[in-house]
Amino acid sequence: MSSFVVMVKLSEEQIFSFNRLMLGWITENKHLSKALTRFDHLIVLNSKALTFDFNGLSLDYQKKFVLNNFELYCTSLFLAIKPRMKVFVKNEGFRAYDFHCVFVLGNLRHERTEKVSTF
Template sequence: MYEVMRVILNLEQQASFNRIMRGWVMANDRIQRGMQHNGDLIVLVDGNTICFNLANFSKAYREKFILNNFELYCTQLFLAVKPQIQVFLKNEGFRSYDFQCVFLLQDMTWSKMEKVGSYGTNLFLP
């Protein structure tokens, strides 16, 4: 029987992850045009929880793209940033990593566990 070791990213790795996500947001014109606040859209906290703060988007953007299907938008946003997460994991020497993804927008919250592989594999977990 195998023993599963639970690894949590350290503070330096979290800071690196957050820099990569900030860079991705800044390089994405569509996302930038929709931003109302310059706050962090995607932040890794507690070593394995990725918070997506959708309140940083303008009201017009939220009404047009997010509010009509909140869960679909959340899934699509995660899939858009997933390649950046895979590169981060590969650079840090991880084959895969479990993330708790939390999407926040005013009184709406959606949370999902994601196992991201650094070599192109991704398993969606309920």
């Protein structure tokens, strides 16, 4: 009995749709919106990874929330957007999708793969 994983590659249109969905979520989040110095890079999906770039957050916000426990903040932010990600995955016709996540702030970097499933 053999098992294999089929890696689905998202189209440019799907990536654009995902990024628009995340930008909408960021804009609706009053705390993040207020802390952002640039809106176009906080959560961005490309063909290689889902990148969370915290360098665009104000230094005050970084010190208060992100730098205390970087990995915990990464997990918390991922969990906050996961419901929207589930909607995206379902709307694209997938039962589940593995996102390679890269979290970045200055010299800090954390990577992991997160499965988002609709069941």
